[in-house]
Amino acid sequence: MGKNIKKNDLHHITGMKAGIALCxxxxxxxxxMGKNGVTAKLCPRCGSSIHFRKPASIARTWALLIxxxxxxxxxNLLPIMRVYSMSxxxxxxxxEGIIYFFKEGSYGIGLIIFTASILIPLFKITGxxxxxxxIHFKWKTKVKQRALMFRFIQFxxxxxxxDIFVIALLQAFIDFGILSSTVPAPAATYFTGVVAATMxxxxxxxxxxxxxx
Amino acid sequence: MKTAIQTTDISDLIIxxxxxxxxxxxxxxxxxxxxxxxxxxxLYEPKKNSINRxxxxxxxxxxxxxxxxxxxxxTFDTFGFKQSCSIFDAVxxxxxxxYLFVSLMxxxxxxxxxxxxxxxxxxISICLxxxxxxxxxxxxxxxxxxxxxxxxxxxxxIGILVTIMKMYNTVHIQYEPGFFFFIGLLIITFCSSTAxxxxxxxxxxxxxxxx
Numbered sequence: 001m002g003k004n005i006k007k008n009d010l011h012h013i014t015g016m017k018a019g020i021a022l023c024x025x026x027x028x029x030x031x032x033m034g035k036n037g038v039t040a041k042l043c044p045r046c047g048s049s050i051h052f053r054k055p056a057s058i059a060r061t062w063a064l065l066i067x068x069x070x071x072x073x074x075x076n077l078l079p080i081m082r083v084y085s086m087s088x089x090x091x092x093x094x095x096e097g098i099i100y101f102f103k104e105g106s107y108g109i110g111l112i113i114f115t116a117s118i119l120i121p122l123f124k125i126t127g128x129x130x131x132x133x134x135i136h137f138k139w140k141t142k143v144k145q146r147a148l149m150f151r152f153i154q155f156x157x158x159x160x161x162x163d164i165f166v167i168a169l170l171q172a173f174i175d176f177g178i179l180s181s182t183v184p185a186p187a188a189t190y191f192t193g194v195v196a197a198t199m200x201x202x203x204x205x206x207x208x209x210x211x212x213x
Numbered sequence: 214m215k216t217a218i219q220t221t222d223i224s225d226l227i228i229x230x231x232x233x234x235x236x237x238x239x240x241x242x243x244x245x246x247x248x249x250x251x252x253x254x255x256l257y258e259p260k261k262n263s264i265n266r267x268x269x270x271x272x273x274x275x276x277x278x279x280x281x282x283x284x285x286x287x288t289f290d291t292f293g294f295k296q297s298c299s300i301f302d303a304v305x306x307x308x309x310x311x312y313l314f315v316s317l318m319x320x321x322x323x324x325x326x327x328x329x330x331x332x333x334x335x336x337i338s339i340c341l342x343x344x345x346x347x348x349x350x351x352x353x354x355x356x357x358x359x360x361x362x363x364x365x366x367x368x369x370x371i372g373i374l375v376t377i378m379k380m381y382n383t384v385h386i387q388y389e390p391g392f393f394f395f396i397g398l399l400i401i402t403f404c405s406s407t408a409x410x411x412x413x414x415x416x417x418x419x420x421x422x423x424x
Contacts, residue, residue, distance in 0.1 A: 013234070013236075015234075018235050022230055025355045027228075045415065046415075113375065144251075147231060165365075165371075168304070168372075171306055172296075183310055189314050192314060199363075203362070211232040211233060
C-alpha cells in the first residue's frame with residue numbers, strides 16, 4: 001500500500017480542501033466556511049474581494065487569448081512602419097524588418113527583434129492555449145512543466161513591447177525632412193493590442209486551476 | 214456551526230499562490246528564499262533593511278525621473294540635419310500621428326507607470342519609516358503590485374540600444390545627458406523594487422506596528 005503512494009501525493013493538502021482561501025491582493029490566508037462560502041467578502045488586510053479561484057478565469061482567459069490570436073493577423077500582415085527616403089515611401093511589416101537586419105548582417109538585432117515580436121507572442125498564445133486545453137481535458141501529467149512554462153510566459157510577456165518602443169524612437173529621431181523620415185503604420189495599433197491582450201490573459205488566468213483535481 | 218478550521222489559528226500557515234498547496238510557514242532568514250515544494254514557485258525572500266533601502270532608492274529615482282524623461286536622450290546628425298528627442302517627445306509624436314492607443318500604451322508603460330510606482334514606493338516606505346499607518350496604505354500596496362507588471366523601463370532601454378545599433382552606420386549619434394539620467398533611473402528603479410519586502414510591509418500594515 002505504502003509503495004503505491006507517490007512522493008507528491010503526500011503534499012496534496014490544498015488551501016481549498018482545507019477551507020482556507022488565499023487573498024489575491026496581499027496573499028493572506030483566510031479561514032472560510034466551506035467549499036462555497038467564504039466568511040468575509042473582503043480581505044480584512046487589503047480590502048480585495050476573496051475567492052478560492054479567480055472568478056470566471058478560464059472563460060476570460062479564452063476570450064483574451066482569442067482576441068490576441070485574431071489581432072495577430074493584421075499585426076503581422078499589415079505594414080508596421082513606413083520609411084520615406086527622398087520622399088519615396090517604403091512600407092515594411094514586422095517580418096520584412098527582421099529580414100532587412102539579417103541581410104544587413106546585423107544578426108544580433110535581427111534575433112532580438114525576432115524573439116521579441118514573433119517568438120514571444122507566438123509562444124504566449126500557444127502556451128496559454130495549451131494550458132487551457134490541458135485543464136479542459138484534465139491532463140494530469142507534466143503539470144510541473146506546464147506551471148514552469150506559465151511562470152516563464154508571465155516573465156517574458158512585457159518584452160514584446162520592444163518593437164513598439166523602437167518605432168517610437170525611430171519616428172522621433174529619423175525626421176530629417178525631405179532626406180528621410182519614419183512614421184508608424186497601422187499594424188502598430190494591432191501589435192500593441194496583441195501585447196496588451198496576452199498580458200491581460202496571463203493576469204486573468206489562475207495557475208492553481210492546473211493543479212486542481 | 215463553526216468548522217474546525219475557523220477555531221484553529223491559521224496565522225502560521227502558508228499557501229502557495231501558484232498551486233494552492235497548504236503548509237506550515239517555516240522561518241526564513243535574510244539571504245534565503247522560500248520555494249513551494251510542489252510547484253517550485255518562489256514564495257518569499259526576506260530583504261535586509263528593507264524599509265530604509267526602499268525609501269532611499271525611491272527618493273533617488275524620483276530625483277532622476279524628470280531629467281530622464283524630459284531631457285533629450287541623443288542627437289542624430291546626418292548631412293547637417295540634426296534631430297534630438299526625449300522619451301516624452303516620442304509619446305507625443307505617436308499621438309500627433311493619430312495612433313492614440315499606441316501612444317497611450319507607450320505613455321503608460323514608459324512614463325506614467327514608472328512615476329506612479331516610484332511615488333507609491335516612496336509614500337509606502339516613508340509611512341512605514343515614520344510609523345504612520347494610514348488607511349490608504351493597503352490601497353497603495355495593491356496599486357503597486359498591479360503596476361509592477363506594466364512598468365517597462367527595462368524593455369525601453371533595450372529599445373534605445375536597438376535604435377542606436379540600427380542607425381549606428383548611417384548617422385552620427387551624440388549622447389545627451391538624458392541618456393545617462395535614463396540609465397540611472399532604470400538601475401535605481403530596479404534596485405528599489407528588489408529592496409522591497411512585500412511580506413514584511415504587509416505584516417507591518419496589518420499589525421499597524423504593534424507587537
